[in-house]
Amino acid sequence: MKLSLSILNADLACPLAVIQGLADLVDYVHFDVMDGHFVPNLTFGPLLPNALREKIALPFDIHLMVDRPALYAPRFAVRPGDVITFHVEALDPPDAGIEAVRKLGCRVGLSLRPRTPLSLLAPYLDQIDWVLVMSVEPGFGGQSFLPESLERIAQLRRMIGDRPIQIAVDGGLGPENVAEVLRAGAEVIVAGAAIFRAKNPREAALNLWKAAGLPRT
């Protein structure tokens, strides 16, 4: 398991302190970029991750929930190990998004809403590094995991075959479901509410590792 920390529900008055306080327990920092069109919510654009980029050693996992990923991806200051993910349902054709992200020298991810057929990914599987399976409707943190996501993860695993693509899962993940999500074929667990809505976020992150059968001390 790799754990990606979604800061959407964190106290963003001091984002650097929030991330540094959990940095030894996570593998990525997940940024939910929302434009108010692709999803009915507005968050932040490149300003926040760009301001943090040089101060944090962990790779960034940037999740674009925007209509125009090809237009906005070039505004993100990324490193080679970072991932920029955008949605197949966006207005820009996936080819244009893939090209825009590739030009930045980082990894390319594609995501899809819970009801979007997985077959829409098929034409792009040889061009991407990462698939982000949404296990809630994108837009808000703290929603409940959709159980049908398990079968989608397993099906995607079969579609991917031996291609070097990582499967990340996003939405409603917590100690009660990480083990089955990993068993279905996911490698990267995105977690926000399970960590930031807990009284003790460090303890909550440790619980995720424990639930995955990979206890940390």
Ligand code: DX5
């Ligand atoms: C939802 C976002 C998620 C969310 C994580 O649109 O993409 O990253 O913050 O979900 P929770 O908060 O359920 O872990």
Ligand code: ZN
């Ligand atoms: Zn996300």
